[in-house]
Amino acid sequence: MGNINNNNINDRETNDVISIENYNMITEVSEETFHDLKNLLATISGLTQLTMLKNQSEEIMTYLSSIIEATSDFTRVLNNYYDCTIGDHKQKEAYVLYEIIDNAIVLVKHKIRSFDMIKKSLCLNLDIQSLSKVFGYKYKLKQCFLNILINAIDSMEERGGTLTVMVYNNSSDTYVNVDIIDTGSGISEENIERLFKERFTTKCNGTGLGLKIAKNVVENHGGSLKITSKVNQGTKVHISLPIYNDCELE
Ligand SMILES: Nc1ncnc2c1ncn2[C@@H]1O[C@H](COP(=O)(O)OP(=O)(O)OP(=O)(O)O)[C@@H](O)[C@H]1O
């Protein structure tokens, strides 16, 4: 098992696996919950405003104003959550895949820089040969690449290394491929088998969901995700997504 620490392996029950069906169901339930919460908040705010119209003491008016303020803060938090997660469903559009990956890279730059502080080097190699577009949910795709990049960087925490990101089309220009390659700790064959079957993690604070979510997102976009790895040498995550042509009907 190479340098994976057995004591940290958090091997949860196999029935914890999130299937695409479960993932879609969770999204649907979240959407309904979001909707219901917004209605309830509007009711609380409306009733509070009505109560304020009935000559209340100054003290009670202050409390009622605070309730209205809290409900509007709550609504703002909910809207923000919605925009970042569930609402992304409403924004299925054509995006240059590399731009999404670049957005994700920006979010891990601080992690890359932190290697300097511990006097280890993490070198980032970008090999961008394709600016092809994909059609889908930007936020979800960004999260998918973010999960994979974070895993790659985490795997090099002890020794530093090289993170390579390659974007290129297949020979018939029907798929855009992304390879995210690290020279980190690697994953044993036995553990690769477990990655998508159970909530497998070797991290103290890991959920063991990052890769499953990434795979679900890619598959929901008509693509595929494959992992190859060698213990102590590194890991390659290969993603392939269908290219979107501007002349296609949306
Ligand atoms: N690039 C990688 N190099 C080495 N091990 C990896 C790599 N990617 C994933 N792994 C292994 O697979 C496990 C599962 O990864 P996954 O992203 O699903 O969850 P996690 O990273 O443990 O938790 P979370 O994503 O919630 O932080 C990791 O704990 C790690 O052991």
Ligand SMILES: [Mg+2]
């Ligand atoms: Mg992860």
